[in-house]
Amino acid sequence: MTLRTAGSMLVVFLWSVAVVLGQNGWSVTYTTQSICVLKGSTVKLTCSFRYPRGHKVTSNFWFTKMETEDIGLDPEYAGHVEYHGDKEKDCTLRITDLRERDSSTYRFRLLTDQEGGTYTGSPGVTLSVTGLQVKVTDGHQDKTLTCSTTCTLTDNPTYIWYKNGQHLDESTSPQYKDPVYSNYEDSYSCAVKGHDDLHSPAVCVQGQDCSRVTYTKRRICVLKGSTVDISCTYVGYYSTTSTFWFRSDKSTPEDLTRDPGYTGRVEYTGTYKGPFTLRISDLIEEDSAEYRFTFKTYYFEWGHSFPGTTMSVTGLQVKVTPAAEGQKTLTCITTCTLTDNPTYIWYKNGQRLDEPTSQQYSVNSYYSDSYSCAVEGHEDHHSPAVFGVRAV
Incomplete structure (x- = not known):
């Protein structure tokens, strides 16, 4: 009887602890x-x-x-x-x-x-x-520009203003007042400090014919050895006297067609009324940079501080990780996420496999078999081969 009672007390005590843990643990x-x-x-x-x-x-x-x-x-x-x-x-x-x-x-x-x-x-x-948009409201003697978002940005950001592609001002206020009426060629854009490449589209303050540059893509990741097209659309209020692309990491803008590092690899295509495209072939990892477009007229030059398109160049590698017993998972990895959701191709002993077309592939870990990967459309730029868990 005594033992039975003691045992009951013990069970109740443990059950009480479990309840407390279930509530507070x-x-x-x-x-x-x-x-x-x-x-x-x-x-x-x-x-x-x-x-x-x-x-x-x-x-x-x-x-x-x-x-x-x-x-x-x-x-x-x-x-x-x-x-x-x-x-x-x-x-x-x-x-x-x-x-x-x-x-x-x-x-x-x-x-x-x-x-x-x-x-x-x-x-x-x-x-x-949220994205950024510039809204323009008229005042008695000036115009107020507001860097607008669909929600209130976290961490009290500092706003950056651009006028005609040139860095203009920084402020903790999302509003900027132009003390005089802008000219018809003037355009404005805003960004948030620390995210300078994520700026708003440029907008006209007077009419709709102001000068501006709009990039098709802001960030791209492409394969080493391939060819890439970087495009933008531009509007110049006056006829242009020159147009060219340059790397933003240069101390002064330099036309890429005159850069020895790009000799024979750079081509400009497009016209004033269509996308103006920079084509770079035989990409190397050193081509990873931000590329900006500028143009000049007799009266006007598009500013050099306006962010452009950032390109990252990557090779392919096969990463091997253990999976189920006797199995390995192969992953075709890159240093950045390739643009446009590519289709992957796998090779076994140099022969293309019909399946799979995903970034990962499960195989039996036989050391005699080699595997490599590529991306559809760029079959000439495949990864180094691996034998099981060892690189060739």
């Missing part, structure tokens, strides 16, 4: 619950988590819709998300090259090896992604 703490960031930028959703003693985390992930859908496995986020956390306490998520459709509420979920060992951190982090 779980937590997910988000550093910020609401973030507004620029389209094209990178954001970190930082958080930490706790779970009861005796549990072991078996999996954890972020989701936006269904609690069972890991955004890391969602094709919509392929190449854009990286989990920087662990299975102990850190649950930081990094999202790159943000798009407006990435605006959502992100929540973190963890699962453990114990019965009922699942927990979702609420309310999560609400992420809003």
Whole structure:
């Protein structure tokens, strides 16, 4: 009787501890619950988590819709998300090259090896992604320009203003007042300090015929050895006397066609009424840079500080990681995310395989077989081959 009573007391005590842990042993703490960031930028959703003693985390992930859908496995986020956390306490998520459709509420979920060992951190982090637009309002003696966003940017940014492609002013206020009426050729654009390459489209203050340059793509990632076209559309209020492309890392703008490092590899195509294109062939990694376009007239020169298109040049490498027993996972990796969602090609012992066409490929780890990868349309620029886990 005594033993039975003591045993009952022991069971009740353990059950009480389990209840306390179930209520208080779980937590997910988000550093910020609401973030507004620029389209094209990178954001970190930082958080930490706790779970009861005796549990072991078996999996954890972020989701936006269904609690069972890991955004890391969602094709919509392929190449854009990286989990920087662990299975102990850190649950930081990094999202790159943000798009407006990435605006959502992100929540973190963890699962453990114990019965009922699942927990979702609420309310999560609400992420809003916005672009920049310049709005013009008339005043009595001046015009007010406002660098407008669809949400209030986090961290009290400093705004940068450009007039005709030239750096004009910086201010913590999103508004800028032009003390005199602008000329018809004048255009204005704004950016946020630290994200100078993510500026707004240039707008005319008087009429619609002002001078401006609009780049087709702001960031591109292309293969070493290939050919790339970098395009822009430009409008000059007056007839142009010269047009050329240059690298922004040069102390003074230098026409790429006169740069010895690009001899025989650079070509300009296009006309005033269509896209003006810079074509660079036989790309090398040293070509990675920001490229800007400028033009001159008898009365006007487009400023050199206006951001252009940033190009990263990468090669291909095959990364080998263990998978199931007797299996290896091969991944065709690059130093940047290739533009335009490429189709991958795999080679076994120099012969092209029909499948798969994805960035990863599972194989048996036979040392006698070699594997390499390429990108469709650039079959001549494939990666070095690997034997199992060893490079050739």
